[in-house]
Amino acid sequence: MWCSRMALRRLQRITPLNVTGVLTSNVRREMSSLPRVYVTRQIPPEGLKTLRESGQVQCQLWDSDDVPVPRQELLQRVKGVDALLCVLTEKIDAELLDAAGPNLKVLSTMSVGFDHLSLEELKKRGIRVGYTPDVLTDSVAELTVALLLTTSRRLVEATHEAKTGGWGTWRTLWLCGYELANSTVGIFGLGRIGVAIAERLAPFKVKKFIYTDVAPRPELASLINAEYVSFDEMAKRSDFLAVCCALTPETKEICNKDLFSKMKNTSIFINTSRGGVVNQDDLYEALSTGQIAGAGLDVTVPEPLPTNHPLFTLKNCVILPHIASASFTTRNAMSVLAANNLLLGLRGEPMIKELKL
Ligand SMILES: O=C(O)[C@H](O)CO
Secondary structure, eight states, X not given: OOBOHHHHHHHHHHSOOOTTSOOOHHHHHHHHTSOEEEESSOXXXXXXXXXXXXXXXXXXXXXXXXXXXXHHHHHHHTTTOSEXXXXXXXXXXXXHHHHHOTTOOEEEXXXXXXXXXXXXXXXXXXXXXXXXXXXXXXXXXXXXXXXXXXXXXXXXXXXXXXXXXXXXXXXXXXXXXXXXXXXXXXXXXXXXXXXXXXXXXXXXXXXXXXXXXXXXXXXXXXXXXXXXXXXXXXXXXXXXXXXXXXXXXXTTTXXXXXXXXXXXXXOEEEEOSOGGGBOHHHHHHHHHTTSXXXXXXXXXXXXXXXXXXXXXXXXXXXXXXXXXXXXXXXXXXXXXXXXXXXXXXXXXXXXXXXXXX
């Protein structure tokens, strides 16, 4: 049902529900004039509360966090809405925008990544777009460090051995991995998250941070004393390579055999950005032939990665189910930011975080 609890409460104060609990026609009229919002997922409670208590919109929600809204259902539900709040599993393309129709003025995604949005189509239709950077930086950086250490110090293999009887006598080279002390860490795509990762890795006595990007980013680089290098040099020099770039046509499968063949066979590759930046066949080859020492992936193509995927057979590949921003604090903050971006956009005001189209 289309409703806004706050609007309802506000209206109840002015025009109470009649005794049978049926909305009086005034209430119904006032509520139905509010902008319509479709929320494509059961987002964390703080975000929903922000929308509902704004009194500014009537919301409809795909009320599940376990299953994404089926495409056909989504195409039906968006018809005539004024704003859409989505997550990264929904492809926002021409088909969907056409289904929504000309009322749609605002799209707010509860994600920092926006590769699921067709920006060109949104721009063509004059739809404003909000997203959720910054609030997830700490959580993503923390998880990246955890994944890096898990991969380089072989923690998944180690717990498996301990649990399954592989733990024999103490052995001199058994389960040896690679340490951060005195290492060179490469960051591919230096933004807020790359800096936050480096800040957390520095106390592990990293010797040098290097990075590559479309152009040098001196202000950010100075925060972590990082040197700008070419893509090839980053491949050759990195003991640990953390991918933090956005997925764009330019970065699609940029981490391929060309990159892996230049890396040291003692290097660890970490990706917490988007699976699409990696050619997974080439990564499998590099890992299974010892071209590189290990990989930690929080993102894959597709998601979920089928359990029979060859990468799951490798001991030197740690795969997580896209959880980099998954802390209660962060996901709630993302939902509130997404809700506020949407409300501000509908009011025609600057959003807190708006994509420049
Ligand atoms: O784009 C994002 O926001 C992350 O991948 C999920 O939090």
